[in-house]
Amino acid sequence: MRKVGIGIVGLGNISAAYLKAAKDFPILDIRAVADINPAAAAARAAEFGVRAVDMDAIFADPEIEIILNLTIPKAHVEVGLRAIAAGKHVYSEKPLGVVFAEGRKLLEAAREKGLRVGSAPDTFLGGSHQSARHIVDSGRLGQAVGGTAYFMCPGHERWHPNPGFYYEAGGGPMLDMGPYYITDLVNLLGPVARVAGFGSMLRTTRTITAKEREGEVIPVHVPTHVSGTLQFANGALVQITMSFDVAGHKHVPLEIYGTEGTLIVPDPNHFGGQLQYLAKGGEWADIDTDQPYADGNYRSIGLADMAHGVAENRPHRCNGDLALHVLEVMEAFQRSAETGQAIEIATPVERPAPLSQSLRDGKLQ
Template sequence: MDKVGIGIIGLGNISAAYLKASKDFLVLDIRAVADMNPAAAKARADEFGLKAVDLDAIFTDPSIDIILNLTIPKAHVEVGLRAIEAGKHVYSEKPLGIVFAEGKKLVEAAKAKNLRVGSAPDTFLGGSHQTSRRLVDEGALGQLVGGTAYFMCPGHERWHPNPAFYYEAGGGPMLDMGPYYITDLVNLLGPVAKVSGFGTKLRDTRTITSKDRNGEIIPVHVPTHVSGTLVFHNGAVVQVTMSFDVAGHKHVPLEIYGTEASLIVPDPNHFGGQIQLLEKGGEWTDIATDMPYAEGNYRSIGLADMAHAILEGRPHRCNGDLALHVLEVMEAFETSSMSGRVIDITTPAERPAQLGSSLVNGKLA
């Protein structure tokens, strides 16, 4: 099999998940890793048997085709633009950027150079979400009416070793968790047309309770409870709430409603989970997942699909247009909250092609 050279920048918390999952995808050849903290790069390289280099070297290495950008959100666009300038494709952790205008600049710069931008999340490619997509496409729900999307928790300072960035510009529950939910909703329902929303910041500080920094006080600069409504181009209306302020709740992560049936979609932060379908007049029934990548953590599948797409000359699924659309939608919640207006979404986006079995066992079927 032809391989695509990968260079990783940013060796923080999420990098281990990518490095473990990448072993399932034979198309990915990780050539080098780098971080602003050389010690962090060396430690992760030693852990996975890789080569650590300095940041400049990873951009100039001719064997690297795609820069995998795992830096913190406020650095995503800066690093992405540098990769494009160096003639590399770039695949970023979510979100694409923290400001829509900057994310648009990245996508346009890549198109001008005939390079590709990819972005997490790729969890919508998991088996449970692709099975849910198939049910929608087959008309099992009838005419699509709407849905709900909920993520609510007390905040990431409970467990994350360095949680301060979640409460700085570019953080908050919408930019952190919203990409999973909104991307999956676009996968299921198509692009968003309008957004109305409200956001609140009820506390100015947070107290870290995770082990290493327990008791440290950090400031809060962003809304920590965001709620609103998405209107999709197909007419469906979905209620959304993302919060770091809630002790607990009983809502399931995603529900999709149609005239003939309702669908419970598993947590979009995971690849698998139990699907349930309620047909009109019936009862909730468990639906078996019949697509691959439902068992396990495959955080690299979007990157692998992008690598295959480069080799095959086809569109990749976790593409820049999709990520930019999701970023515009998320920013629209704050714009709507501050202005009191319903916000029209300007970016076009297409539902990514269903995955099917094209990457089963990490190679083309």
């Protein structure tokens, strides 16, 4: 197997999960890490036994083929464009960007140079979500009718050491958590055709309770409770709510409804979880996951799939077109809330190919 050189830019909270999971995928050769804070890069490099370099060096390294962009959301496109200019493919943490027009600019720049763009989330490649995909594709649900998608919590200031960016422009629950839910829904149901939504911002400040900055007050600049409906191209209507304002709820993360059955899909922020299926006229039954990557946090699988795509000259699943479509959908909620109208979604996208084999042996179909 040819290894693909990876350079990581941005060594914040999520980088540890990527570096730990990367060890499960032999194709990934982590060549170097870099951060605008050299101390953060040095600490993470020491923790995982990799090389820390400065920002200029990581983009100039000829042995690095893909830049893994783990910066904060508002820097995703800027760093991605720098990677493209340096002749590197780029795989970004979600969302692709905080503004649809900027995300489209990134994809256009990559196409001009014959380079690839990839983006999280890759959790839909997890075993439970791939098993859900197989159930949908088998026809057991019948014609798609609709569904529900819910993420609601009191806010990330409870646990995150630096939560301010969640409440700045480009933050909020839709851009933060929406990518997991909408991407998995596209995986299951196909492209979104229209969006109608509402949003509210009930508080203008938040008080941090995470121990690192406990008691500090931060401003809020974005809607923190977003709700609406996704109309898919196949006719399915899915109600969705993403919130940083709710103490707790009992809704399951995802339900998919069909004329012949209903499917409960586990949390799309995780790779595994219990599937349940109800056939029309029947009883609820647990569905065993028969696919790999359901037993842990594999938050490098999308990057590994992209690396295999580079090495084998085949498409990768967590691709830029998918991420741009999801970004347009998320931005449409804000536009719909501002205008009071349903918003048509223009970006075309195809459902990612199902992950039918383990990546560990380098064989995908």
